[in-house]
Amino acid sequence: MKSLQAAVHNLRHRKAGLVMMTAVMAVAVSVLQFGRMELPPAGGHLPRGANAHAGGPKLIAVAELPEMDGQMCEWSPASYTATQITATTQSRTQTALSDSASAAKRRPVRVIRDSYPAFSSVAVDAKNNEVVVTDENLFQILVYNRDAATPPPTSFSEPKRILGGSNTKIEFQCGLYIDPDSGDIYAVNNDTVDTLVIFSREQRGNVAPAAELRTPHGTFGVDVSEERKEMFLSLQHSNAIVVFDKNARNRDVPLRLLQGDKTGLADPHGIAVDTKRGVLYATNHGSFREFNRTTGDITQTGMYQGTFSTASTWPAERRIPGTGKTFPSSITAHDIVAQGNTPPLRVLSGTKTQLNWPTGLSVDSETGELYVANDMGDSILVFAPDATGDVAPLRVLKGALTGLRNPTGITLDRKNGELWVANFGNHTATAYKLGAAGNTPPLRTIRSGPADEPALMIGNPGAIAYDAKREQILVPN
Amino acid sequence: MLGRTMHGIVYDALRDEFYVPQPFAQAILVFRGGASGEEKPLRVIQGSATRLSNTDKVEIDPVNNEILVSEDAVILVFDRLANGNVAPKRHLTMPGEIDIDAVSVDYVHNVIVATNPAGSAEEKYPRLLFLNRTDQGDVTPLRVVGGKKTLLTGTFGMRAFPSKGLVLVAMSGPSTAGPHDGSFVGVWSTTQDNGDVAPRWTIGGPFGELKQPRGIDLDVKGKNVIISDKVLNAVLTYNFPEIF
Numbered sequence: 001m002k003s004l005q006a007a008v009h010n011l012r013h014r015k016a017g018l019v020m021m022t023a024v025m026a027v028a029v030s031v032l033q034f035g036r037m038e039l040p041p042a043g044g045h046l047p048r049g050a051n052a053h054a055g056g057p058k059l060i061a062v063a064e065l066p067e068m069d070g071q072m073c074e075w076s077p078a079s080y081t082a083t084q085i086t087a088t089t090q091s092r093t094q095t096a097l098s099d100s101a102s103a104a105k106r107r108p109v110r111v112i113r114d115s116y117p118a119f120s121s122v123a124v125d126a127k128n129n130e131v132v133v134t135d136e137n138l139f140q141i142l143v144y145n146r147d148a149a150t151p152p153p154t155s156f157s158e159p160k161r162i163l164g165g166s167n168t169k170i171e172f173q174c175g176l177y178i179d180p181d182s183g184d185i186y187a188v189n190n191d192t193v194d195t196l197v198i199f200s201r202e203q204r205g206n207v208a209p210a211a212e213l214r215t216p217h218g219t220f221g222v223d224v225s226e227e228r229k230e231m232f233l234s235l236q237h238s239n240a241i242v243v244f245d246k247n248a249r250n251r252d253v254p255l256r257l258l259q260g261d262k263t264g265l266a267d268p269h270g271i272a273v274d275t276k277r278g279v280l281y282a283t284n285h286g287s288f289r290e291f292n293r294t295t296g297d298i299t300q301t302g303m304y305q306g307t308f309s310t311a312s313t314w315p316a317e318r319r320i321p322g323t324g325k326t327f328p329s330s331i332t333a334h335d336i337v338a339q340g341n342t343p344p345l346r347v348l349s350g351t352k353t354q355l356n357w358p359t360g361l362s363v364d365s366e367t368g369e370l371y372v373a374n375d376m377g378d379s380i381l382v383f384a385p386d387a388t389g390d391v392a393p394l395r396v397l398k399g400a401l402t403g404l405r406n407p408t409g410i411t412l413d414r415k416n417g418e419l420w421v422a423n424f425g426n427h428t429a430t431a432y433k434l435g436a437a438g439n440t441p442p443l444r445t446i447r448s449g450p451a452d453e454p455a456l457m458i459g460n461p462g463a464i465a466y467d468a469k470r471e472q473i474l475v476p477n
Numbered sequence: 478m479l480g481r482t483m484h485g486i487v488y489d490a491l492r493d494e495f496y497v498p499q500p501f502a503q504a505i506l507v508f509r510g511g512a513s514g515e516e517k518p519l520r521v522i523q524g525s526a527t528r529l530s531n532t533d534k535v536e537i538d539p540v541n542n543e544i545l546v547s548e549d550a551v552i553l554v555f556d557r558l559a560n561g562n563v564a565p566k567r568h569l570t571m572p573g574e575i576d577i578d579a580v581s582v583d584y585v586h587n588v589i590v591a592t593n594p595a596g597s598a599e600e601k602y603p604r605l606l607f608l609n610r611t612d613q614g615d616v617t618p619l620r621v622v623g624g625k626k627t628l629l630t631g632t633f634g635m636r637a638f639p640s641k642g643l644v645l646v647a648m649s650g651p652s653t654a655g656p657h658d659g660s661f662v663g664v665w666s667t668t669q670d671n672g673d674v675a676p677r678w679t680i681g682g683p684f685g686e687l688k689q690p691r692g693i694d695l696d697v698k699g700k701n702v703i704i705s706d707k708v709l710n711a712v713l714t715y716n717f718p719e720i721f
Contacts, residue, residue, distance in 0.1 A: 104661065104679040106715060108686060109701070113711035137710050166655055191482065192653070192707075218482075236482075237501070267480065267501050287480050287501035289530075321530035321548070324503025324523050326478050357481075376515075461705035462484035463534070463634055464692030464712065467510055469493055473694075473703060473712055476483035476497060 112473070114456040116156065116449030117142060119422040119429050121360065121409035123176040125183050126416065128201065130160075131446070132185055133409070133422055133429050134173040136459050140164035141173060141187060141199070142448070144429075146416070149444040156427070156448050165206025169193050172460055175222040175271075176409070177231075184210070188219045188233060191460055196222065196233075214251050216242060216315050221271035221282070221361065225336070230255065234271040234282050238291055238315040241265065241282060241334070253311035260341025261290055264332040266325075270361030270373070270410075273336060277368055277385065279345065280334045283358035290323035291316040329355040331372065331383070350390025354381055360410035360422070364434075369394065373407040373421060380407060380421060382437075399439025403430045406457065418443065427455050478506055478518060484634075485534035485579075486692070494519065496535050496544065503529040505544060505555070524562025528553055533578070534634070540584040541610070550574040552591060554613075567613035571606070573598070578632060579646075582610060583667040585639035588619070590667055592632040592646065596623060603629040605646065605665060622665055624673025628683065630659055634705075636693040642668045643720055645680075647690035647704065655708075657688040662704055664720055680704070680715050687713070697721060 117135035119142075124131050129146045143161035150157040163185075164170055171193050177186040183201040194217050197209035218237025224230070229246045240259035244252065258265070266288035272281045293316045330349035334342070349355065358381070360373030368385030372393075379398035383391070397419075398404065406425030412434065413420060419432045427449035430442035449455070458475055465474040480501045488495045493510035504523035508516065522529065522544075529546065536545040542557035543566075553565040569589070579592045587610040596602045604623030608616055623629060631649035638645065644667050650659025661682030665674070680702055681687035688708035696703060700718040705711070 103717070103719065104682060105685060106680070106717070108681070108713040109716045110714040111711055112713075113709060285480065287478075287499065289501060289503045319503075319530045321528050322503065322525040324499075324501075324527075324529060324532075326499075326502045326504065326523070458705075458710050458712065460482075460707050461710065461712065462482075462691045462707065463486045464694050464703055464705040465486040465488040465495055466694040466696050466703055467488050467495070468490050468696070468698065469510060474486055474488065474495060475692075475705060475712060476479075476486050477481070 112456065112458070114449075114458065116427050116453065116455075118424055118427065118455055118457065118459070119409065119448065120172075120174050120424050121176040121187075122420045122422040122429050123178045123185075123411050124413040124416075124418075124420055125178045125180075126413055127180060128183050130183075131420060131429065131431075132176060132178060133446075134170075134176055134187055135164075135448070136172045136174065136424075138164065139171045139173075141168075141170060141176075141185060144446055146413075147444070148446055150447040152451060154447075155450045157446050161204045163199055163204060163207070167206045167208045168199075169195050169197050169209060169212070173197075174220055174408070175233075176411075177222045177224050179224075180226065186222055186224070186231075188215060188222045190218060190220050190236065194219070211249050213244065213248050216240070217317070220269045223271050223273045225273045225275040227275045228336075232271050232273050232280060234265075234268040235259075235315055236267055236269060238317055239263070239265045239268065239288060240315040241268065241271065241280070242313065242315065243339075251309075253309055254313040256337070256339040257313040257315060258334060258338050258340070258342065259291070259315050261288075262341045262343045263334070263338075264330065264344045264347055266327050266330070268332075269359045272361040272363040272370070274363045274365065274368055274385075275336065276365060278336045279363075280336045280338065281361055281363060281370060282332050282334070283355075283361050283372060284327070284330045284332060285357050286327040286329050288323075288325045288327060290320040292318055292320060329358055331355065331358060331361070331370070333388075346386075346388040348383060348387055348389070348391065352390045352392045353383075354379065354393060354396065359408045362410045362412045364412055364414070366414065371410055371412060371419065373410040375406055375408050375424075378404050378406065378425075380404065380410065380419070380432075395435070395437035397432065397436050397438065397440060401439045401441040402432075403428060403442050403445055405455070424459075425455050425457060427453065478502065478504065478521065484691070485536075487535055487537045488694070489537050489539045491539045496537050498532040498535040498546065500532045503527070503532050505529070505532065505535055505546065520558070520560040522555060522559050522561070522563060526562045526564040527555075528565060528568075534580065536580050536582055538582045538584050538610075543582075545580050545582055545589065547577045547580040547591065550576055552577060552580050552589065552608075569608060569612055569614070569616050571616060571618065575606070577606075579635040581635045581637040581644055583637045583639045583642060583644065584610070586642050586668050587611065588667045590635065590637060590644045592635055593623075594632050600624070602627070603632045603648070605629070605644070605670075607667065607671075620671040622670050622672065622674060626673045626675045628659070628661075628663065628676065628679070631689075633690070634692045636695060637667060638695055638720065639667075641720060642666055643677075645693050645695075645702065645720075646676075647693050649689040649691075649707075650683075653689060655688075657708065658682070658684050660687045660689055661685060662687070662690050662693060662702065678717070678719060680717060681713065695721075 118137035142159040173187040198211040221234040242254035267285035332344040356377040357375040381393040409422030507520040662680040663676030692705040
């Protein structure tokens with residue numbers, strides 16, 4: 001779930017490669033002649049049924065560069081051992097002789113995969129002294145003792161409880177909430193399973209959720225107002241917030257919907273509710289497109305259950321073509337009962353805020369201070385309760401000692417005076433004193449992988465491109 | 478301007494640029510090869526004239542200087558150097574507003590290949606539609622590959638290999654929820670295959686390593702097929718000299 005820039009994998013720096021390292025592009029296309037494309041009629045459209053040719057260019061000839069199948073001297077990196085070179089040659093011989101049936105069973109010569117959990121969101125069960133994290137890499141929810149810590153020589157800490165497997169409907173769970181009374185775990189999925197899953201404290205392993213709620217596609221954040229018995233969900237894909245009864249289940253529909261071009265919601269991610277002050281906050285990455293219920297194209301309707309509902313409080317999901325815009329990252333503050341296409345009370349945005357893909361969000365119920373997991377800034381930003389416009393944070397937690405790396409989840413533990421962060425970029429959940437600022441090391445760190453093992457941050461890789469010039473694989477996530 | 482949900486990317490080796498669709502901002506972003514950090518795109522296609530809507534996948538035709546984008550029931554074609562709020566230079570639709578997902582171009586044989594995930598009204602199997610590259614407006618496919626023998630189910634990413642007249646298609650099998658036995662990357666000819674024909678090769682399955690393959694690209698020099706898999710959260714490289 002990381003940016004493209006974070007997921008470029010350079011073949012030269014990977015071991016176990018049977019991939020040939022070459023300095024020349026494999027196929028260069030020589031275009032000997034091509035002309036000018038004729039333009040369509042004004043408006044760019046032809047009548048339906050016209051089936052017309054554009055009368056455009058035709059490729060005349062293609063010339064490939066010589067391939068390196070032994071006819072030329074193959075270049076190998078100096079770091080290649082004789083064994084590696086031999087292995088490469090043998091592999092080619094073997095595969096060339098195989099038939100198509102065995103080809104289907106051929107194993108990959110190289111796999112780039114993170115074998116350790118990647119934490120994306122975090123919540124604390126103060127009553128039971130536990131910390132809960134979601135893992136978007138291996139599709140799990142992990143529960144640790146709150147005071148657990150992974151000492152440096154240890155590869156990782158064993159969780160005391162794991163939920164995961166096809167029965168759980170856990171995949172890309174990106175938002176967490178723990179019921180303070182029951183300890184029930186609420187977790188939302190961002191992209192692939194349009195279901196909020198709820199597990200009791202007794203559940204573990206590959207079990208069906210104790211309860212479920214169908215959610216709109218692209219749900220990201222979840223928070224609950226226990227006083228109002230309402231559950232708030234941010235919807236990344238449809239630029240909206242929906243509010244459910246806290247006890248909503250199955251195919252119940254939202255109580256309220258906040259959506260539209262006036263709301264300031266643009267690719268919303270984290271969500272936090274301050275019931276005491278009657279304010280609802282959302283972090284926005286800035287991408288925007290408009291929706292309505294009558295025209296345009298419907299969005300993907302969910303790969304597992306289908307999500308479309310005709311309820312007026314279900315988000316409009318028909319995209320309006322050509323309405324795309326890109327805004328700076330922001331935090332929008334809304335009235336807790338806002339609905340419809342209502343403008344925010346306040347907007348935080350601008351260079352002084354340091355917001356850079358703000359993702360996880362939590363509010364201090366006592367002070368009203370707003371805590372932001374600032375994904376691409378590798379920082380935690382803390383804003384005053386009434387902050388608005390382009391203002392600097394009250395405090396910034398950032399630096400090499402903090403252990404922060406692509407923080408995406410954040411939660412406050414007021415009972416123990418701690419701040420918890422899920423770092424998607426380094427296999428850790430880190431705990432700090434609530435008022436920590438500057439380059440302050442964490443009080444404790446729970447690691448899910450060895451400290452020297454890089455987190456690949458490959459999450460839901462929907463595409464791939466090979467940069468032949470640099471011998472790099474580009475992976476958007 | 479990148480987002481956290483991007484289902485397409487393509488590298489233009491001739492000009493050392495790469496193209497990324499940004500669905501949430503209805504935009505096509507073009508970056509220089511080797512771009513790193515918070516670098517601005519070289520060009521951005523975005524705005525009311527573009528007709529961009531879902532902007533899920535993108536293809537580049539480096540020879541004929543075109544960008545192709547699938548938008549549900551239409552293929553939009555932009556000039557390769559399009560920048561800003563510009564209209565597509567042409568578009569292709571098919572009778573009945575057949576849904577289109579991935580699109581790829583074989584610029585050597587002048588064929589556009591599109592996946593049709595929902596299939597026809599009569600048969601709900603996903604299909605591959607082969608179109609004349611220079612067509613525009615409401616067009617009829619040159620050929621259609623679809624049916625039980627094709628094993629086409631759950632199509633997602635696609636990559637053409639123009640110099641060999643092939644197209645590779647990623648498919649996740651009959652159910653994305655698993656089991657994933659039907660997942661693989663299939664290879665068809667862009668110039669010959671028609672009707673209910675089996676793939677010429679299958680990579681990574683069925684009953685192989687792949688669980689939900691999505692993106693595909695080719696390392697021609699190494700004779701490798703590189704595949705991303707959503708369930709595995711992994712990138713797998715298969716040495717597959719047969720298709721090279």
